[in-house]
Amino acid sequence: MPEGHTLHRLAAQINTVFAGHPWRVSSPQGRFSAGAERLDGQVPQHAEAWGKHLFVHLGPAVWQVHLGLYGAFSFRGDADFAAEATIGAPRAAAVTFEPTYDDDGWLIPEPPKGAVRARVSARHGWADLRGPTTCAVLDPTEYQAVIDRLGPDPLRQVMPGQGESGPQLPAQTDAELRATFLHNLSRRRISIAAALMDQAVIAGVGNIYRAESLFLERLDPYTPSNQLDPERAAALWDRLTEQLRDGVDEGRIRTVRTRGPRRHWVYKHQGTPCQRCGAVIEAAELVGRRLYWCPGCQRD
DNA sequence: CATCGATGTTTAA
DNA sequence: TAAACCTCGATGC
Missing domain, CATH: 1.10.8.50 (Helicase, Ruva Protein; domain 3)
Incomplete structure (x- = not known):
């Protein structure tokens, strides 16, 4: 999947379904727990791609993802989410089960399958990230250092x-x-x-x-x-x-x-x-x- | 069920 | 130059 075109599609998809609203972030696999804690509850303002890097800006913090050889995002959600996510980033799909919602009205996601490095959730759906070579929270200086190269x-x-x-x-x-x-x-x-x-x-x-x-x-x-x-x-x-x-x-x-x-x-x-x-x-x-x-x- | 290979990059030697 | 990272579909037995 991942040459540059994939990352630009991902940035567009994230802007469509996540930008502008607080999201929930977790690391079911555990390898991104500290980063997930920093991103959880924040508002993703803007996603962008540069080459094979994906950057999601949340105030001064930047979530950096590099998919490497076999990393991938999968998007899943209810009918509203699937309709919104029509760009069709890699592996987009509507859930097959009857959706249920928590007390805040958020879709209750499926339990993660396999090694999910990061799960980001919106009200009507979520995205799972597996197998990335990089998944990190950067400060502005670190972000600048990445794009300088x-x-x-x-x-x-x-x-x-x-x-x-x-x-x-x-x-x-x-x-x-x-x-x-x-x-x-x-x-x-x-x-x-x-x-x-x-x-x-x-x-x-x-x-x-x-x-x-x-x-x-x-x-x-x-x-x-x-x-x-x-x-x-x-x-x-x-x-x-x-x-x-x-x-x-x-x-x-x-x-x-x-x-x-x-x-x-x-x-x-x-x-x-x-x-x-x-x-x-x-x-x-x-x-x-x-x-x-x-x-x-x-x-x- | 085991093995291999892949659209990638970093680090060590 | 090789190994490591770490996931999954294709292939082989």
Whole structure:
């Protein structure tokens, strides 16, 4: 699930169902008990995503979640909640039992199943967080330190002269973010494939978007980042922006835009013919992750 | 029922 | 470079 698109959907979902009202927070599993106590009864004011990080602001405190490889939120609630949560973050569902409510009129949730790191509850429903790599309460200094290490996120751009990209952050346009991306690439000698996985270069790209964007741009994944033609690097940024936006819209990564079951051009298609040139798609290990590409059409 | 692998990152060596 | 983190669906026997 979790490349950047997932976190932006989650932020939107949390804003829809939780923001502006006091919530209840607990840690059924126990590993987030102290943090849950600090958040319990507070008002979540605004959720935002930056790359693969989710931040929920509650006054000066910030709840930070990073899903890592297999973390996930699940949303459940009564019919009102399910109707409201139509964005459909990963694993949204209406409860199947007949809902009952406590003395304050809050839905009584199901007992947690498995290892639930954090449970956040609203009046009509709740969300369970499992398996995150990070779940922490930050003060403003710590929050700043996290975002200082993140490169531009294509999903955080604003129209020129418009809006806000975060509570205390300067809003940047597409052109400004793209320029930062090009600058970051120009300062690294690692391959473009390695650079796309570096969240300080561009935030929100993971292994699937890496493979699929390089394929569509016909880029050799082993080209050194600082030798990439600036125009092709700009086109790569634009391609990733388009792909991430599609991911937000659809709730899943589908880079093959034609109808049919096939979702990816090269990701996990090693050993089969390229749909564009017929060469056999390859896979190789690169800095600890599997890289997929077509040696036929991804060449300089 | 056991094992493996995954859309990720940090830390240690 | 490897291990650790810690969850779950897919696969194999």
